Amino acid sequence: MAQKDQPDIYDIAIVGGGPSGRIAALALAQAGFACALFAPEPAKTDGRTTALWQQSIDLLRETGVWTDIEANAAPLKKMRMIDATGRLFRAPEVTFDSAELGMEVFGFNILNSELNAVLQTYCDQQDNLATYAESVVGATFEPDAARLTTAGGRTVSARLAVAADGRNSLLRESAGIEVKRWSYPQVAVVLNLEHRLPHQHVSTEFHTATGPFTLVPLPGRQSALVCVETADGAEAMLAMAPTQLERELERRAHSILGAFKLASEPQSFPLSGMNARSLVGQRLALVGETAHVFPPIGAQGLNLSLRDILDLRTTLLSARVRQADHGGQAVLAAYENKRRGDIRTRTNAVDLLNRSLLTSFLPVQAARSTGLYLAGKIGPLRRILMREGMTPGSSLRPGG
Numbered sequence: 001m002a003q004k005d006q007p008d009i010y011d012i013a014i015v016g017g018g019p020s021g022r023i024a025a026l027a028l029a030q031a032g033f034a035c036a037l038f039a040p041e042p043a044k045t046d047g048r049t050t051a052l053w054q055q056s057i058d059l060l061r062e063t064g065v066w067t068d069i070e071a072n073a074a075p076l077k078k079m080r081m082i083d084a085t086g087r088l089f090r091a092p093e094v095t096f097d098s099a100e101l102g103m104e105v106f107g108f109n110i111l112n113s114e115l116n117a118v119l120q121t122y123c124d125q126q127d128n129l130a131t132y133a134e135s136v137v138g139a140t141f142e143p144d145a146a147r148l149t150t151a152g153g154r155t156v157s158a159r160l161a162v163a164a165d166g167r168n169s170l171l172r173e174s175a176g177i178e179v180k181r182w183s184y185p186q187v188a189v190v191l192n193l194e195h196r197l198p199h200q201h202v203s204t205e206f207h208t209a210t211g212p213f214t215l216v217p218l219p220g221r222q223s224a225l226v227c228v229e230t231a232d233g234a235e236a237m238l239a240m241a242p243t244q245l246e247r248e249l250e251r252r253a254h255s256i257l258g259a260f261k262l263a264s265e266p267q268s269f270p271l272s273g274m275n276a277r278s279l280v281g282q283r284l285a286l287v288g289e290t291a292h293v294f295p296p297i298g299a300q301g302l303n304l305s306l307r308d309i310l311d312l313r314t315t316l317l318s319a320r321v322r323q324a325d326h327g328g329q330a331v332l333a334a335y336e337n338k339r340r341g342d343i344r345t346r347t348n349a350v351d352l353l354n355r356s357l358l359t360s361f362l363p364v365q366a367a368r369s370t371g372l373y374l375a376g377k378i379g380p381l382r383r384i385l386m387r388e389g390m391t392p393g394s395s396l397r398p399g400g
């Protein structure tokens, strides 16, 4: 329910109660726009975790939520990649160390359920932001405003609607924005584990012939696992009894963290990709997974979404300075221009990395192994890869 009186027209209506929607709502309300957020209760069943990189943390710090997120998150100091493909061309182990960039940590990893809970609390208390725990069931986009109808029968107008309602977005479809979708022959099995040995804030990614097997630190002696498998392989894992699964996962992790104990129910996510053909429509801007989806490799998805939010906020603020209509066509075109390159680059990079693991084509296997070998040997190259993994374009900037 909204806590504030409903005005005739909001500056911005944000739809979607996932992390993209809530962070967009906080950032835009704090920027001085009169906002409404439509966010049904987030699913408590999401067992995933999210690794947040430095630029995302800066945005969360600026919006005032970081201290509470950090309290529930584990620092990530090193990232280790181990070639476990067992193939002819195998890369040597490579470790990326945040200290090499003069940073204490690359980022932090947090349970999605905890991230969402913190964001929900802050949204409920935010000035300039009316929150409605209701789904949007209808949307029309007219020259002067977006008009939204909620499941509770409410009708709300806004100069701009921000769609953060996820990969099957109703707003995107209502605006007639087409998408390109594709899938991979893989499924991510996701669960959290307790382990006997400390992780020492090192994230470890085993590259296997079916995809990455990644252990990402959580607070204490716990880690989140994302294991990318074939559909049959994932089904077999999900059918295992807990003790059998624990032993199998320890075997795949080469016992680097000692014995495992399941700390959550396994969940599975078929790997797929999606790009919206346009990031904007009349009185509409897309952010987050409403605009782009790709496999959970390299912890890029939400970090990319937060860059959507940063660029959207910058574009809207600059419109306001020029006294331009912040939901008008020219302003939205500027947002689209800012975001296209970053989204394309990240989508292609994740796709390429994933396919390079799956391929049986020897030259591609050799190129991947050589790339990792060079990254291990050549400090400047390694540092460029580390910076680019966190913030695109940063290694090209002076002092980057």
Ligand SMILES: Cc1cc2nc3c(=O)[nH]c(=O)nc-3n(C[C@H](O)[C@H](O)[C@H](O)COP(=O)(O)OP(=O)(O)OC[C@H]3O[C@@H](n4cnc5c(N)ncnc54)[C@H](O)[C@@H]3O)c2cc1C
Pocket (backbone or CB within 6 Å): 015, 016, 017, 018, 019, 020, 021, 038, 039, 040, 041, 042, 043, 048, 049, 050, 051, 052, 134, 135, 136, 137, 164, 165, 166, 167, 169, 170, 188, 190, 226, 269, 287, 288, 289, 290, 296, 299, 300, 301, 302, 303, 304, 305
């Ligand atoms: C296994 C896995 C691991 C991942 N790990 C990482 C990681 O480490 N780092 C990273 O950056 N990214 C990671 N990602 C990606 C990240 O999880 C997603 O990018 C992120 O969850 C997307 O958030 P979102 O808010 O855009 O979309 P969603 O989380 O899908 O939120 C959409 C919200 O909109 C709501 N909604 C839908 N329809 C309506 C409607 N009609 N009205 C109102 N609300 C509506 C839904 O209820 C939902 O709450 C991972 C993804 C997977 C699958």
